[in-house]
Amino acid sequence: MSHDKFLSIPIRRRTLIASMAAAGASAGLSPLGAGRALAQEPEKPAEIIVRAWGGSWVDALKAGVSDSFTKATGIAVRHDLTEDNEIQPKVWAAVAQNRVPPIHINWDTTTNATKSALRGVTEDLSDLPNLKNTTDLAKPVGLDGYPIVNTYGYVYVLAYRPSAFPDGPPKSWKDLLDPKLKGRIALYNDGIGFHFPAQVAGGGKLEDIPGNMQPAWDFISKIKEQQPLLGEDPDFTTWFQKGEIDAACTISTNAREAKKNGIELAWVVPEEGAKFDTDGLWIPKGLPENELYWAKQYINHALTKEAQQVWLDGLGLPGVVPGLNPPADLVGDPSYPTKEEDFEHLIRISSKVQVENESQWFAKFKEIMQG
Amino acid sequence: MRTPRAAYPLTWRVMDGLERIAAALWPASFQRGLPYLMLMPAVVLVGLLVLGLFQIGDTSLRTLDTNTFLMSEDYTLANYRRVLTENFFATVAGRSLMGAVIVTAVTLLFAFPYAYLMVRTSSPALRKFLLVALFLPFFIGQVVRAYGWLIILGNQGMVNEALGLVGVPPMRLLYNYPAVLFGLVQYMLPFAVLMLAPALTAIPGELEAAAASLGAGWVRTFRHVVLPLSRPGLIGAGLVVVTLSLTDFAIPAILGGGTQDFIANAIYDQFFRTSDQGLGATLSLMLVAVGSIVVGLVFLLFGAGTLAMAEARK
The missing domain is CATH 3.40.190.10 (Periplasmic binding protein-like II)
Structure with missing residues (x-):
């Protein structure tokens, strides 16, 4: 307590100096409108x-x-x-x-x-x-x-280890069905980011969401045969780093961060599109x-x-x-859309539709993956 | 000659005073109520848990309205219907129950010789070593231990590196059901040993010597003397391990790679991912019910083991 009291004077002085500086600079300063707002x-x-x-x-x-x-x-x-x-x-x-x-x-x-x-x-x-x-x-x-x-x-990209794709980057989410990737792919543990591209990869239409998502479930069932790992953001980085996986559906930020940390990694937006949220x-x-x-x-x-x-x-x-x-490093990158045409391959579904159906989608995804 | 009262030490007089106050507050006629008074903290604690269960029971009868993300005003059995009819919940419940049974059996198998050696060894150094090895894991949390296994059993872990030295290519040792069971056994082993040790200590060593002197070999002595007498410890340890395994969250979450959920993981998902507290509450109650039934059956068939030592001694 006494320590706090002892410190209180210099803190007040610092605050006062800062306030004076702010007031002095406030003419056009502030995004916060500090100059205008000081009195009120x-x-x-x-x-x-x-x-x-x-x-x-x-x-x-x-x-x-x-x-x-x-x-x-x-x-x-x-x-x-x-x-x-x-x-x-x-x-x-x-x-x-x-x-x-x-x-x-x-x-x-x-x-x-x-x-x-x-x-x-x-x-x-x-x-x-x-x-x-x-x-x-x-x-x-x-x-x-x-x-x-x-x-x-942000975009849920298909992140991959280039050395595992010697013939070039994956072009489609269906490339995850390659037998050599069995046990080497990862998804989010609630399937987030994967439902919508899976709907397209499974031969369905985005307009059918949420009414008919059977194509998505069919495709996810095929992915299940590949024995994917299911996790959260930090898991993907760890799994790539420890050599546990070669490809994952993850947010581009995580892939970029892993790459910055020296992990061999690249990412694409596959031809079916990727979820934008x-x-x-x-x-x-x-x-x-x-x-x-x-x-x-x-x-x-x-x-x-x-x-x-x-x-x-x-x-x-x-x-x-x-x-x-x-x-x-992201100029022209498909995970960093800036122009109208950049969004053509990205899938955006209203949050309201997502939250109203999330529980059922989650249960269905779990049913497939835990079966 | 009578010693004047003033000669009593001060502390005696203080104690006399305290005794008089205690006698006024708690007359001798109240003495029979003392044991019940001492039960009060436990009763209050259990009472609070029971109140919580009622609250969970109430929530379990309400469904989530995804237009408002509020629980319904009306009561319904819809959540129970979902839990009993959807394949996912049957899969997870089956996996949890089977896992709990396997983990209990394997843990008791490993814990018994450990506890027996710890109790019977004549070497103080060995006993100390076994005790230290037993208590050391308690200082390391469950999550940290699970992450330790990720390091040891991972594709680039110590085991795969050792296998690589003899030409075996890396294999997936993690993120499957056996990995979860392995992690649970490792976690439960100290609990089981701790529960078994007192029961084995209670078996007089002379009984084994007597059996040997009558011509019984080690196997017969074990089967007809040690094993029956250690039954209370086995039951107590089994109950602790089966209930902890059945309700475990961290090991399936970390070593299961997201595909080996137990019931606790499913409960977490409902409360924290889909915000469906009603379904989460239903699963919680059903887990409590299943666990209680398992424990009740064991009590019925085998008694309460070391959890009822007085009974066992009769």
């Missing part, structure tokens, strides 16, 4: 808590958004690395019991976030000033307003007014061009603000 902004919390994925994901968020937010506002950002699936029931329970939720901002898949939006536990973000500068990608499909703000898109940021209901204000400011800041450029350079993903420059 609510009390700042000591910190805000942002749930994030670990590893390179949180590093990129910190470098691109959190550090610059702290610099501009003086509010520390704590990253909570609880899994997105596990924070969800905690937030739902907190809102249901009128408690303050355990986090200020959830960095979440749009599919998961849509569940929370449908449940009514998300704050409306329609009033964020920087939304006017974003592309259509920022708007969640099939939901009213902005209960979530999508912040970038988005992640976003949302705020749970139940925060005190001042904390809600600053949480919104954080998301508003994440939508600035400067923050998006650094954040998404780290992730290697296309953002929702026009004019971002792709990282040098």
Whole structure:
């Protein structure tokens, strides 16, 4: 206690100096509108808590958004690395019991976030000033307003070990059925990212989703004969690194990160297409007014061009603000779509359709894979 | 000559005072209630668990509305119908039950000689070594141990490297059912030894000597003396291993490669992946029911083993 007291004076001085600097620079400064808001902004919390994925994901968020937010506002950002699936029931329970939720901002898949939006536990973000500068990608499909703000898109690519494909890169998801790949391929353990391309590879049509997905199940049944490993993001990197697999359906960010770490790896968008999806940021209901204000400011800041450029350079993903420059290694890469034609081979299904059917798709995928 | 009361040490007087207070608060006539009072913490704890079970039971009778992601207001048996009719749940339940039985049998097979040697050896050094080897794994968590097996049994692991030295190409030792069972046996072994050791210690060594003096060989002594008398330990150890194996989550998740789920993994998926708490609650209750039935059957057929030592001594 006394230690805290002892430290309090210099901290106040630092804060004061920072505030003065901010005020001095505020004429055109701030993406946060700090200069304009100084007189009216609510009390700042000591910190805000942002749930994030670990590893390179949180590093990129910190470098691109959190550090610059702290610099501009003086509010520390704590990253909570609880899994997105596990924070969800905690937030739902907190809102249901009128408690303050355990986090200020959830960095979440749009599919998961849509569940929370449908449940009514998300704050409306329609009033964020920087939304006017974003592309259509920022708007969640099939939901009213902005209960979530999508912040970038990503592609579930076919990542492969080039040495296992001496005749050239795989062209189709059907190439995974090659007998030499038996026991050497991996998918997400809930099948996410694979259902839709499997529908096409199985001879079906995307328009039939969700009414008739039998072609997808037929193709997944064939894949099952190949004895795939099923896991999560970190598993893929480990499996590639340890020589357990030669190909996987995974998010391009993971493949890129593995490659950066020296693993021999490349990726393609096969001819049947690859699933394109988005992640976003949302705020749970139940925060005190001042904390809600600053949480919104954080998301508003994440939508600035400067923050998006650094954040998404780290992730290697296309953002929702026009004019971002792709990282040098991803220029022209099919996993980094920037133009209309880049999206032709990518499959995007509304989050609402996904969440309404996810449970059945998941059960069916499990039934096939666990059988 | 009578010693003046003032000469009593201060501590005695304090103790006298405390005794008087205790007598006022808890008269001698209450003494018979003392054992029940001591049971209270356990009753409260179990009561809370039972309350939780009621809550889970309530949730299990509600279905998820995927338009609102809220549980239904009305009660329905739909979740139970799904669990009992869908192949996936039958597969996972069958795998868990079969796994628990196999793991229990193999673990007892390995644990028995270990425990016997630990109890009977005349070498203090060997006994200490066996004890250290027994307790060492307890300091390493289940998840860390499972990851250890990934390093040892992986395609580029120590075992495959050793096999490579004699010309055997790398083979897949992980991410299959045997790997899960292997990991569970390794995890359960110390529990089983700990449960068996007291039962074996309770068998007087003289009985084995007497059997030998009457001409019984090692096998006959084992079969007719040691094995029957160690039954309480085998049952106690078996119950612990079967219930822990049946409900295990981490080993199937890590060593199964995503394709060897046990019931606990399926429960996790429902609560945390599909957000279907109703189905998750149903699976949880059914796991509790299956586990209780298994334990009940063992109690019925063989008694409670070391879990009822007084009974065993009669």
